[in-house]
Amino acid sequence: MSDWQSLATYNKIGLHRFGVSPRQMSVESSEIDLLNTLDPQAISAIHNRYYPEVYGFARFRVSDEVTAEDIAADVFMRLLEAVHNSRGPYSNLRGWLLRTTANIVNDHFRRLYTRPKEDSSEVLENSSDLYLSQSDPVVLSDLAERNRLLQLAIDKLTDAQKLVITLRFGNRFSLEETAQLMGKKANTIKALQFRALEALRQKLGGDLL
Amino acid sequence: MNQRLIDAFERCMELMEAGVPLEDCIKKYPDLEPELREILETAEEVMNLREERVPIEPMNRNRIKLLSQAKFLVSNGRQNTSISGVNWLVKPIRRIVDGFSSMSPLAGRLVLVVAITGLLILFSSGLVITSAKSLPGDSLYPVKRVVEDISVRLVPNREVRSEYEINYSQQRVVEVKRLIELKRIQQISFEGILESMSSTSWIVSDIPISITSDTTIVGEHGGTQSFLPGSEVEVEGITNAQGWVAATEIHLREYKFIGMVDKITAKYWQVSGIQLLITSRTQIDVGIREGDDVTVLVRSEDSGLHALAILHDVRPITTPNMPQPNLSTLMPSEVPAPNTEEDHQVSGILEQISSNYWVVGGQIIYVIGDTHISDGINIGDSLSVNYKVEANGSYTAIEIEKIDNDEHPDEYQPQATPESVDEGDSHEAAIVTTKVDDETEESTCTPEQQETPELTDDH
Numbered sequence: 001m002s003d004w005q006s007l008a009t010y011n012k013i014g015l016h017r018f019g020v021s022p023r024q025m026s027v028e029s030s031e032i033d034l035l036n037t038l039d040p041q042a043i044s045a046i047h048n049r050y051y052p053e054v055y056g057f058a059r060f061r062v063s064d065e066v067t068a069e070d071i072a073a074d075v076f077m078r079l080l081e082a083v084h085n086s087r088g089p090y091s092n093l094r095g096w097l098l099r100t101t102a103n104i105v106n107d108h109f110r111r112l113y114t115r116p117k118e119d120s121s122e123v124l125e126n127s128s129d130l131y132l133s134q135s136d137p138v139v140l141s142d143l144a145e146r147n148r149l150l151q152l153a154i155d156k157l158t159d160a161q162k163l164v165i166t167l168r169f170g171n172r173f174s175l176e177e178t179a180q181l182m183g184k185k186a187n188t189i190k191a192l193q194f195r196a197l198e199a200l201r202q203k204l205g206g207d208l209l
Numbered sequence: 210m211n212q213r214l215i216d217a218f219e220r221c222m223e224l225m226e227a228g229v230p231l232e233d234c235i236k237k238y239p240d241l242e243p244e245l246r247e248i249l250e251t252a253e254e255v256m257n258l259r260e261e262r263v264p265i266e267p268m269n270r271n272r273i274k275l276l277s278q279a280k281f282l283v284s285n286g287r288q289n290t291s292i293s294g295v296n297w298l299v300k301p302i303r304r305i306v307d308g309f310s311s312m313s314p315l316a317g318r319l320v321l322v323v324a325i326t327g328l329l330i331l332f333s334s335g336l337v338i339t340s341a342k343s344l345p346g347d348s349l350y351p352v353k354r355v356v357e358d359i360s361v362r363l364v365p366n367r368e369v370r371s372e373y374e375i376n377y378s379q380q381r382v383v384e385v386k387r388l389i390e391l392k393r394i395q396q397i398s399f400e401g402i403l404e405s406m407s408s409t410s411w412i413v414s415d416i417p418i419s420i421t422s423d424t425t426i427v428g429e430h431g432g433t434q435s436f437l438p439g440s441e442v443e444v445e446g447i448t449n450a451q452g453w454v455a456a457t458e459i460h461l462r463e464y465k466f467i468g469m470v471d472k473i474t475a476k477y478w479q480v481s482g483i484q485l486l487i488t489s490r491t492q493i494d495v496g497i498r499e500g501d502d503v504t505v506l507v508r509s510e511d512s513g514l515h516a517l518a519i520l521h522d523v524r525p526i527t528t529p530n531m532p533q534p535n536l537s538t539l540m541p542s543e544v545p546a547p548n549t550e551e552d553h554q555v556s557g558i559l560e561q562i563s564s565n566y567w568v569v570g571g572q573i574i575y576v577i578g579d580t581h582i583s584d585g586i587n588i589g590d591s592l593s594v595n596y597k598v599e600a601n602g603s604y605t606a607i608e609i610e611k612i613d614n615d616e617h618p619d620e621y622q623p624q625a626t627p628e629s630v631d632e633g634d635s636h637e638a639a640i641v642t643t644k645v646d647d648e649t650e651e652s653t654c655t656p657e658q659q660e661t662p663e664l665t666d667d668h
Contacts, residue, residue, distance in 0.1 A: 038279045047272045052263045059260040068260075069267045076275050084282045147258055154255075169255045175219070194215045194248065201251040 031093055035083055047076055050094060053171055054101050060170025061105045061155070061162075063148050071108065075100050095181060098171075102163060109155050153203040161196035168193055217241050218248055225253070344384050346395045382414045385448060389416070392450040400462065403440045406433070410453070413444055417453035427509075428461040435464055443509060465506045467522055467573060467603045470499050478516060480505050481573065485516040492518040502565070504603075522603075552607060556593045559586060569594050572604065580606040 034042030054075050059068035078100055082088040089096035154162055160182070167178045168189075179186045221234035231249055235242055340349035340356065357377050364370040381399035388395050401414030411418045428435040436442070441462040446454040468481030478485045485507060487493075493516075497503060502522035507514045557570015566575045569592050576582070586592065591612040596604045 038283050040276050040279060043275060043279050044272055047275055048268075051268050051271065055263055055268070056260065060258055065260070065264060069264065069271070073267075073271045073274065076271065077278060080275065080278055080282060143257075146254070150254060150258060165255060169252075170259055172259070190215050190219055194218060197248050197251045197255070200255065201247055204251075 032089055032091065035079075035093070036088065038080070038083065043080070046093070050097050051076070053094070054097050056171050057098055057101045057166055058105055060166050061151060062108065063144075063151055067108070071101065071104050074104055078104075098167075098181065102166070106159075149204065150200070153200050156203060157196055157199055160192060161199060164189055164192045165196050165200075211241075211244075214241055214244055214248075217245055218252075221245065221249055222252060225249070225256075344388055344391075344393075344395075345397050346388075346393065382416065385416055385454065388448045389452050389454070392452070393448060394450065395448050396446075397448055397454065398443065398445040400441065400443045403436060403438055403442050405438055406436060411456075411459075413442055416444075418444055418446065418456045418459070419453050420456060420459075424456045425458040427458065428464055435461060460509045463506065463508045463517065465504060467502065467504050470497060470501050470503055470519075473497075473499055478519065480519070483514065485519075486510075486513050487516055491516045492520075494519065494521045497521060552595050552597055553604075554593060554595050555604075556591065556612065559588050559590050559592050562588060567606070567609070569609075574604045574606045574609075575599075576606050576609075581608045582606075583610045586611050 031042065031046055035046055051072060055068055055072040058071040058075075059065060062068050062071065075097055079088065079097065154165055157165065163182060164178060167173045167181060168175075173181065175186045175189050179189045182189065184192075217238045221231075221237070224234045225231060231246075231253060234249065235246055238245055340352040343349040343353050357373075357380075361370055361373045361377070364373055378400050381397075382401055385397050385399050388397065399414070399416075401416065404412040404414070406412075409420055411420060426433050426436070436459075443460040443462055444454060444456055445458040445460075446456040448454050466481075466483075468483065470478060470480055471482065472479040475487070477487055480503060485505065494503075497519060504518075504520045504522050505516055506518040506520075508517050509515075555570060555572055555574070557572065559567060559569055560571065561568035566573050568574075574594055574596055586609065593610045593612050594606050595608040596606045599605055
């Protein structure tokens with residue numbers, strides 16, 4: 001499923017709507033205009049500005065930094081391809097990048113879940129992306145294990161809950177920024193975030209907390 | 210859901226972000242303590258997932274890879290997608306739609322509904338139909354022109370588009386005739402065929418045009434000599450109550466000129482300072498390079514001068530006995546040959562000396578072996594040139610004489626360049642330079658010497 005198809009699916013169920021302030025939109029519009037020329041300086045500036053946010057988003061959701069780096073690289077490569085094919089962002093570059101990151105992360109987990117397996121209960125344990133090998137020195141680390149379980153629990157949240165948790169805790173966006181990016185009111189984001197944390201607590205139960 | 214609990218949680222989150230311990234936050238809300246503690250502990254765990262460090266090396270690697278990919282894409286050219294043909298329409302619409310997404314969902318939908326409703330009303334209420342009968346100056350006339358522009362742009366087929374353009378061009382003529390009937394005074398422009406011409410009035414597509422000293426004539430030689438009955442012209446002017454159009458400017462739609470190629474790019478060429486748009490239909494001789502002399506056939510369009518043909522200027526330069534090729538056979542369309550028997554005269558400042566032509570008063574005049582040239586002529590001198598017009602429309606100098614400024618002080622003052630008008634000193638410097646050059650013994654100058662006059666050393 002393409003990014004736009006994914007987005008359409010999200011929009012259909014009213015979960016995934018990104019937006020920005022008019023001022024930022026103006027800045028991003030000029031960035032996009034430069035990006036459309038595939039100007040090296042513009043591409044470099046855009047990469048430097050948004051890479052930390054994209055990487056931060058991915059790193060929060062996946063357990064190892066190499067996968068996060070791959071996802072971030074994939075996001076920017078898709079941006080170039082989209083611009084090249086005249087299907088790039090028109091006004092909301094940040095939203096486009098984070099939306100694409102969210103889609104690639106979701107695809108990443110989807111691939112893990114759909115891998116051929118003998119026993120469905122062993123999916124996650126057999127996943128090299130999610131489970132540290134026995135030879136890894138941090139395999140015994142309680143913190144690493146807790147983080148892994150937490151990331152699995154986050155992935156089981158609804159799309160909107162996943163998004164609000166990632167933007168608020170992974171990217172440290174304020175309530176207002178998150179609300180703008182998701183096209184919702186700040187109070188809605190508060191409630192969504194609260195429900196997401198409650199859901200996480202229930203999913204993790206006594207295992208984690 | 211307990212709104213107070215949500216608000217308390219949000220406040221505690223802010224405090225914890227600022228470094229306040231969890232226990233201290235909870236103490237602020239003793240009545241909510243159990244629920245608040247559970248949710249805050251979960252939030253604290255989630256917070257620990259955050260990775261603050263962004264790996265610099267992979268980031269730099271990725272940037273390099275990205276730039277490399279961009280370079281590759283640029284070298285391969287931008288792909289034509291199915292929407293590229295209507296991108297001019299899609300892009301602004303998508304921007305507007307994206308703009309709606311920044312509003313709250315309800316407001317965005319409301320604005321979208323209002324916009325769509327407005328458009329429906331606009332197009333369904335007969336506004337477009339009504340505007341079709343409007344004339345220049347009417348309030349609905351811009352709507353009519355926009356609708357025409359859109360319909361032309363939406364036509365995918367080039368031939369059909371050309372038909373549309375011809376129809377709309379004829380529509381302009383009808384509009385002007387109607388304005389004249391109504392005796393309305395209105396700024397207009399239209400294209401038509403020049404049917405007859407006298408010194409003060411022309412007839413273009415049955416519309417009488419008055420020519421005055423203020424009328425700017427833009428044609429092949431900067432005058433009316435290239436305008437002949439049957440020529441396609443564009444007229445700009447003002448209709449009046451007397452039943453004719455007072456022309457402010459008349460363009461010859463197609464004409465040719467000879468010049469030197471200054472610059473060559475994919476989309477346009479610059480020939481003797483004139484920018485020409487290049488299209489897929491432009492006929493260009495093979496092997497033309499910057500610096501070459503060319504004959505150009507151009508067509509004046511709203512978007513600029515479109516080059517119809519750019520051909521090697523193959524006429525002889527310094528060997529008068531060489532037979533003259535008939536350039537009219539190279540032209541994509543017939544251009545009437547001017548009278549070659551008659552001698553003409555032009556006066557002006559010598560601006561440039563090239564290997565085979567001089568530029569006098571902005572006019573390119575070719576110099577051949579038989580051209581009689583007075584001694585001591587330098588760039589900046591006022592010259593009088595007798596010339597003849599060749600069959601291909603170019604000028605060949607018969608005699609070039611220097612005009613003594615002292616004898617005609619009012620008539621032949623050196624022309625100041627725009628820069629020298631701003632800087633009086635440089636104007637004086639140019640005049641002084643001319644005098645210094647006059648004192649030199651050399652009677653001829655190489656192009657290199659002329660193109661780089663040394664102002665500073667002489668002073």
